[in-house]
Each structure stands twice: as C-alpha cells, then as structure tokens.
Amino acid sequence: MTNRQLIADFPFVDAFDAVRADLPGAPLDWLQAARREALARFRDQALPNRRVEAWKYTDLGALAKTDFTAPDGLLGQALATRVAATGNPDAIRLVIANGRVDPALSKTDGLPDGATLVPMSAALDTHGEVLKDHIARIAALDGNGLLALNAAFMMDGYVLILDDAVAVDATIEVIFAGDGGQGPVAFHPRNVVLMGQNSAATVIETHLGDGVYWTNPLTEIVMAAGANLRRYKVQQDAAQSFHLAHDQVSLATDAHYQGFIGAFSAKLARHTVTATINGAGAVFDVGGTYLLRDDQHNDITTVVDHAAAGGTSKQVFKGVLDDASCGVFQGRVNVHKDAQKTDAHQLNNALLLSDKAEIDAKPELEIYADDVKCAHGATAGDLDENELFYLQARGIDGAEARRLLVSAFVKAALDEIDRETDRARFETLVDAWLDQADG
C-alpha cells in the first residue's frame, strides 16, 4: 500500500471466481491468465486517490464507498423501452446491457462485405487470434487500478473490424445501458476498433441507464494509413451513476479521427482520451461539451502524443456549469523530438452560471521538437453583460436571453461535427438540457 491509493472493497471483485466463467472468452486460457494477472494488479494498485497528479481534481471517494456487485445482465422494462427508442431505430445497432450484448435489441445486418461488427463475447470466438495481441497489450497497461479492473472483468463491448478500403456510410449506433435498479452494479465494457487502410466508419455511442451503476469502458482504436473514423459519444447516464471511460487511439499516416464527447449527465464522469500520432498527415480531432448542474462532476483528460512528424491535433471543448457542479479539463500534448511540423491546438472554454460552480483547467504542452505550431487556451467566465442587455433591450426576457446565449456558446463546439444528421442529434440533446433548466 502506498499513500497514493484509495482502498475499495467491492463485492464484485471478491466474487471474481464465481463470475469469471460467465465472462466473455472463458474457454481461452490466455485470457483467463490475463484476467488473473490484472486482478492481482488491481489488488496491488487499488484506485488512484487525489495525491496522484492526474487525479488531483477528481475524487473517487464516493465510488470507493459504494458496494458494487456484478450485474445480472437484464434491464428493467422501462429502461429497455428507452433503449429501444434511443437513436435511429433503423440504424445498425448493438445494445450492451449491463456489460452484456442484448441480441433482441441489436441489429447488425446490413454492413458491407469486409466490415465486422460483433460484441466482444462473439468476437473472441471468431476473431480470437486477431484480438489476442490487442487485449494482451491493454491488459499489460500499467496505468491505474481502473484499467486493471477492466482487464480483469472485461465484458461485452463492440468490436468493429474493417478491411482495407471498406467504408460504412451509415452511422453505427452502440448503446450502453446500465441498470442499478436492484442495487449498485459495476460493469466494464471493452471495445476494439481495428481499421484497415483507407477504411471509414461513423460510430455513435450512447450511454444511459437507471439507478446507481458504474460503467468503466475501455476502448482501443487502431487506425491504419488513411483510415477515417468519426466517433461520437452521448454520455447521458443516470443521475447517480459513475462513468469512467478510457480511450486509446493510435493513428498511422494520413489517418483521421474525429471525436466528439457530449457529457450531459452522471454523478461523476471522467473521459480519458489518449492518442498517439504515428504518421505524417494524421489528424486527431477531439472536441466536446459538458453540461453540468446540481453537484455533477465531469472530467475530460486528454493525452495526445505526437510521435511522428507532420501530424495535427485539435481539441475544442465548451463547458457549461450551473449550481454546485464541477468541471475538470486536463489536456496534455507531448510533441516528441522527431515530430517536426506538428500542429497542435487545444481550447477549453467554460461558462460558469453559478457562484458555486467550479472549473479546474490544466493545459500542458511538452515540446521537444523545434519546428512546431502549438497553441492552447483556457477561459472561464460568466455570460457577457453587454450581450444580455442587448437582447433584453429588444424585449427578450432575461431567462430567454440567457438560454439563447448559452445555446450559442455550446453550439460553437458542435460545429466540429461535420455531418448535419449527427450534429442535429447533439443539438437536440443540448436543447433538452436547456429546457430542463427552464423547468
């Protein structure tokens, strides 16, 4: 034990031997070994506490005190109905309920040849050899207890594999539902996206649920040369839930990742996004918005490594914080010695609507190359009094004027989403959030 650990005694961890036969890939010896090693590492590492630099602003104390058990996989009827109505019902969709695929709510036909979309549990049977290296590498990641927990208890998530030059035009929907209606549950989705050269896809992930649950998703994305991925996340978890996500993206030459995170609800959420640019012409673009109220806590932590010359990274986040909510933005860009001609841009703007709201922003640039263009900025402030008065002087009432201005502020972040239909989805969610404020 060190003084940087937060001890948690989760019932589901103690029940490892009882549940492991039900976890995906149970017959695979290599996987069983990896799970056991990861469990041992979690027992050694525990959870990070606030003395760990990267966790200074996000306190997992409330999470550590909750008695999470392993879920039984079923959703309550009301939640199942909501899941069925989420997103585009005609889209290719995969529903992961409490960490297990729900075939009744999923529909994966209609993909072009050379494109595979399956839950992890099935992929381990059909693509075990392909996945083995990736899973082993993730399992060996010595990050923190959360990664170790995911490696030990890895459940269903989506596995998307695209052959070279395969493009999926339609937006793929993946819905993660958590149901803590029968008591707090924890689940650990694992997603793997392997993109061949010049392949292309768009994925929208939606996270929602009921009651107290903890989702701990880990996503690995490997993009070959020229691959193009749009990945959008609607994080709309239950008011008392915990969402701790970790993404790991690697980009080869000319690969283009366009990510957007819309954080709308959870008790505590953290989105850790790590990316490595390994080739010239690669573009890593991640943006988002976090809309917080009550005592919600949202943390966006990004680590972008420019390991090759001629790469571009762009991050634009807009946060709106009301009541006693708290936002964290930690953005780190590392430009390695050989990564000349890197273009890195990072921006976090926070709008504080209440005196009790708090934003902690920590941009960090570490640059070892000498011919680069790097810019970062962070602002925090209230609505502009001049703008408010101008609107009111035209007869628009104070509340409506505020709404117009907050909406305009947030929607500037949505401009990064290039397709109209995808952008409209987020616009609707932003409007719904603003409507709740009025009510």
Add this chain to the structure above:
Amino acid sequence: MAPILEIKDLHATVDGKEVLKGINLAINPGEVHAVMGPNGSGKSTLSYVLAGRNGYEVTKGSILYKGADLTAMEPEIRAREGIFLAFQYPVEIPGVAGTTFLKTAYNAVRKHRGEKELDAMQFLKLVREKQAELDMTDDMVRRPVNVGFSGGEKKRYEMLQMAMLEPALAILDETDSGLDIDALKTVADGINRLRAPDRAMLMITHYQRLLGYVVPDIVHVLAGGKIVRSGDKSLALELEKEGYAVLGTEAA
C-alpha cells in the same frame, strides 16, 4: 396632450459616480427631440438610464413613460412597452442567428401587446419588406447578430430592428457616428419613415450632421449632466458654428 416621456429632476449615477444632475425633459407624441452635447456630458448615460441598463442607478427625480413609473420596469418590459434604444455600439453576438434573434424579439413584443405572434412565413415576408427599404440582404439578416458587419451595416441593422418593433419612443444614441454619407442618408431615411403622430424620438448626437437629414422639433444642449439650453433646430446650427465652448460650461 399628455407627454410620452416626462423626466423631472433626474439624477443618476454610474458606478457610484453622479453623471446626471437634474434633467428636466418632456417629449410629446409626434415630436422629435435632439439632445446634443460634448463628450462626457451624460448623453449616453441618459439613453442607458431610459433603457434600464444594469449599473445605471436613478438616485433622485422621476421618469414617467406614458404616465407610468419607468424606473420600476425591467429592460425587456420597457422594450415591450415600446421603448427602443438604437445602440451607439451594437453588440456582436456570435452563434445567435439574426433571424432567431429578430423573431424572438418581435414575437415577445407582439405577445406583450396582445397581438398574434407571426409564423415563420409571415415573419420572413415582413422582414424582407423592411430589409429592402434599408438595402440589406438576406445574408445580412440571417448571419449571427452584428457579426462581421461594418459600422454602417450595424446601424442599418439597428434601424431594421426599430422598423420591425415599431416603438412608441425611439432613442437613437449617436446613430450617425461612423457612417459615410451614403449610409447616413439610408439610416436617416429609415428614421424619417418612422416619424408618426403617435411616435416620439429622442436623438442623441455630438454633431449636427444627422440633424440636416432628420430635422428635430426641439434641440436640447446637455452639459455637465444638465440641460443648459433648449431651442428649435437653429440651436443645432448655432452650436455647429460656435462649438460647445460658447456655452461656458465646464465640459467643453
């Protein structure tokens, strides 16, 4: 005839500092008044006090608008009741589409007056009609409020808003500043079109220039927070010739 606006012994502070020091002014329906004065005389403060801006506090005296106490009203209520302030520096609002802004304002005012709100088609037709009179294009009306406008375009956009909202009392704060001669004529035409027997206007200006196009009924000279002289339009010409120094006040 009862005045639309009746100001008596008005004292007002900005950030705790007294700027208006006893203003008396009455404007009747159909009249156009000009308030002229040197920089720092309190002209813009007067316009903000009338529009109800935060931080502009009335410490003494009274303002009656259509017989009611104006100081008790929120800025949006004043606007709906028919007070329109054309800003000296119109505010850019990135992200708020001009049409959304105009429609929200228009319908808020209509609703307050007990009139039916317009649907999108009816609204668009009306805007098109008014924008043509001010030489404005669809693109200018649609883009985010005032964003990317030149000084002259901003003033024309103010006139468009005024034409749409049909105020009972229009306060024009330095509407002529920053305009070239063509823009000045367009804006002046916009103002003159709105002159009506049931509408009053208060033009605040440093120079006589605009008054050559929009001829006032009465001219007031504001200096040191008080009206020091009032007269007909010839007073403006006199000031133009002699300068504010002839007033012999401390604020030249």
